[in-house]
Amino acid sequence: MQAFESPRGYQVVRQASGSDLQARFAEIVGPRRVRSDPSSLAAYGIDATVGYRGYPALAVFPTTAAAAASALALAGSLGLAATARGGGTSLAAGATPLDGSIVICTELIDQPLVVDPDALSVRCGAGVKTAQIDAAAAEFDLFLAPDPGARAISVIGGNVATNAGGALGLAYGVIRHHVLGLEYATVNGHIHHVRRGGADEGMVDLLIGSEGTLGLITAVDLALLPAPPRRHSLVARCVDAAAAARATIALLERGFLPARIEFMDDVAVRAVQAARDRGLDLSVGAYLLIEFVGRGSRPQRQVEAALKALQGTGGIDAEKVAGQRERSYWEARHAITSSLARVRPGKIGEDICLPRTRLPDAVDRIKQIAAELDLPIALFGHIGDGTLHPNVLYDPLDEDQRHRAAAALGRIAETSIELGGVLSGEHGLGRVKRDHLEAAFDSDTLAVFQRLRDAADPGAVLNRPLQWVGR
Structure with a gap:
């Protein structure tokens, strides 16, 4: 199909x-x-x-x-x-x-996997699973900051090829910010090694996010960070998705820098609850999950201050959570993608990233698109860094729904571009975004892409x- x-x-x-x-x-x-x-x-x-x-x-x-x-x-x-x-x-x-x-x-290119705790780095084959790197780093109380949602099964070569991010992108950036060097193969059968700090540093950044079009990544050198010893979370129940976006803006404008601010709307919440009772309130328009990390009492103090700041934001009811309740909320957020089939059997996801100040407009427009096309759209994502994952839900066996889902996808892409955003925050362009390239880039930029590809x-x-x- x-x-x-x-x-x-x-x-x-x-x-x-x-x-x-x-x-x-x-x-x-x-x-x-x-x-x-x-x-x-x-x-x-x-x-x-x-x-x-x-x-x-x-x-x-x-x-x-x-x-x-x-x-x-x-x-x-x-x-x-x-x-x-x-x-x-x-x-x-x-x-x-x-x-x-x-x-x-x-x-199967899963060797080497070598952590250098003194250099705060790891070298790994492109086929090493992201979670394997996490486990190896944890033995030295270190961690790899980018945490894509599929890290249990995704591999690091693919993470680099798409410039993957994850929930911690707000505080730590995406994979690009942690790549120290790359090994890659080209179509002439040669193997190349490029590193930051050298004359070929520019090639590192060209390969990251190139989605396998300039070379095939075979090994990666990555920076690791000391693992934060303490984590404290708060949950905000929001009257609607736009209120969640406004609360995010308010927190960040007041100088707060959580490790992550995650978001899930009412459609996503219903899907997660249908899959398993996690105690989520189905009357809530959207949830914000906010986590602070650090040493000593600092994360707890930040949570207390953030709670006070949110009290002045309309349409928000926030509280601290800990223990099993805290774990349950974060598990619910990670379970969204696998739960969406409870709403409709098919889904096609967008991956837009916008300036944070435009997030309220974006979520309102996406809700309008869902209403006009009569299809549920689950909205969730890493709202702290402006990344939204609108998932259009449909029945793949229904031709009319397939056409409406495709139309919704196009309108969401157009919305992101019109509001100053980009087509992809972390998933890459792939085939899904290909038809929107001319709207996102001018002809001169596309010509540069063409020349780079032709050279490689x-x-x-x-x-x-x-x-x-x-x-």
Whole structure:
């Protein structure tokens, strides 16, 4: 089902015969690490985005950077598109391959994983799961600040390729701010190493967020931070989503800097409660979850001061929470995405990021879009740094709902651009945002994108479905 995209403009890739093709890649990675059976290709023809599917010719599983580079070079020499795939957790169809292409899966490039506590850093293969890095760092009372919601199954190469963030982005920034260096493979089969502080530092930033279009990331060096010893939270019940946005602005304008401010509206709350009773109030228009971290009594004092500040904000009822109640609220926030099927069986998510002062307008407009198109839209996200995840909920088997969901997605993207925001805060552009590029960027900027891509990959081999401009 191609519910949200048209195949217009896709090129038919040239293929060798199936058995010959499989044998060529097996010479590089071994026969057990090349899959062509229908069930495997069905699994690797999708990611976590509903409504998008590709039909690859092969899925290839290198275990080293050298094997990944050789597989990439072979694909290019055969005129085949190659799609980089990490954990398959993309919510923007970023790992959905082109029909007849090669999927190069980095999930087995899971070495090394070495923490250097003296340097406050970690070096890891691109296929290492984000949660594995957290666990390794925790042995030294350190942590990796970016915390994408899928960290239990997402891999670090994909996090870097999309410039992932997470709830802690307000205080610590996104993955870009923690990358010290990268190893990556290019379509000519070469392996490159780039680091911050050197003449090639600019290449580090070009690769971060490039979604596999400039090179295939094979290893990452990351900065770690001392783990905060204390965490204190408060919960604010808001009369509606706009009130939650205004309260967020008020707190930050008064100088508060929580580690995270998370948000979930009434649609998200109903979904979470339907999946499991977590004690959430279904009459509440929206919840804000706010956490302060630090040493000594400072986080507790900040919570007390924030409570007083919120008392002067209209439509807000706030309280401190601790223990199991605190854990339950944060678990509810993390359970939203997996609970949305309780409302409608299909969902397609946006990932907009706006100036905080425009957040009240944005949530009001999105609620209006939901009403006009008669579809529920669950609103949640990292509201502290301006990131919203509006998820349009629909029935994939209902053609009319599919069309209305696609229309809602487009209008949400337009809303973000009109209000001075961007198309993606952390999920990447993928296939989902491709049709909105010309509205988001002027022609000169798109031309620069084109030249960069042509320089790195003149044959348009890498992630061809994501070649947003030009061919």
